[in-house]
Amino acid sequence: MSHPTKKTNGSAFFLFCLGGLASYGGSRRRYGRDFSKDDILEQGTRQAIYETIEKNPGLHFRRICRALDKKMGVVQYHVSVLEKNGLIRSIRDGRYKCFFAENTDDMISPEDRPSEEEQSLRESIITSLRRKTPQLLITHLAMETVASHQALSNVAQVSPQAITFHTQKLQKEGIIESEKQGRQKFYSLSSKARTITESLMRAP
Template identity: 30%
Template sequence: MSVGTRNKGLLAATVMALMMSGLAVFLIFTVQNGSTAISANEISEIATMQQATVDCDFGFSSMKTGTSVILEDTITNTLGSIIPSLLIIGTISVDAGEDKHDTLRARILHEIENFPGIHLRELRRHLDCAMGALQYHLSNLEEAGLVVSHRMGNTRHLFIDGFTSEERNMELAALIRNATVRSIIQQCLAESEITQAELSRVLSLDKSLVSYYVSSLLDADIVQKLKVFGREKPLVVKEWAVKAIADLGLALE
């Protein structure tokens, strides 16, 4: 019997019904990707593949119920009734598709390339996939040298290998993933000089929120405060950051 992806639930329902009827049901399955067996921790990937087909055969036999008791170095079997049993042996064949863009791994690379500095949970939202499958692929991609990560605090940001070799560029790209940070940098670039109070008013943001993100930008050496006597020090974006935004094609929109 061959059961397509959408009908795998029918197989499960049938097995449950048989078990409730008194049959002892044994299932022996191997999972294959084409002709190559895949490991148990890859089974979660099946949901991301184009098609998964269950192929199985049924065999009826009988078994004896009862208990085995060890008594004076001998095994005594206390047999009960004989009940019918059902043995199901088969394979789950997975068709991953030939086009690499149809695979989760290719989609991960595509998203990271288009959104440098993206973090794990944001990537999962973009792909709408299982976290386990995503982490599995990312681990393999990092081991293969196709993806690199940079940790900022408790967050790991992802980049395609070769995006940049400079840590400060990675931090810039990672911070720009935040919409508020992008707005602050945009406004700083639009004005020759602007204070935090002016940013708060122009962007309609709470002063404490502006202060929080400006502190992050100061710590990353992306902006600096000008020395002005007698009033609040205005902010400017540093030259290296302006150049990096242009060279790396980082979007501020």
């Protein structure tokens, strides 16, 4: 007696396969084997995404898609695999999610690794430098040391109200400091932010 052939649903089979890949991506250890960075980056698109983030720290999701000319769903999947395996991390910058490559170099001594506070500040500066008005404010303060509210408004060519919005955000992130003198407010980079900004500006 012949048994009826079970019809396989194509969509269900695809989701089953995708689920298997996702479980691979969610852990570096599977079936008793530890997956190395090279194992995870064997897939061509995933490697291209990782290298793009590594060379362009602070890129947000849509810019990665545009840089590689890939569909959002494809990039989202591989970004998720990279993030779950600790090869990249993301931070929120307003409505954008920005990505950074994790430093996986075991040769770096703990003393030479930046603290979490320093790393967070550096990433905040990098993401701010990718936006027009914050970039103008930070680079101006890096060169001029101190600037008034009105001076920053003139430099960025935006309204004083817009300067208030941006300076409050930069202050909250620890990038700039302010001091009131009479009726005027003056801004400068925090000492740690100045050191990081100057090193970024010197970088090739």
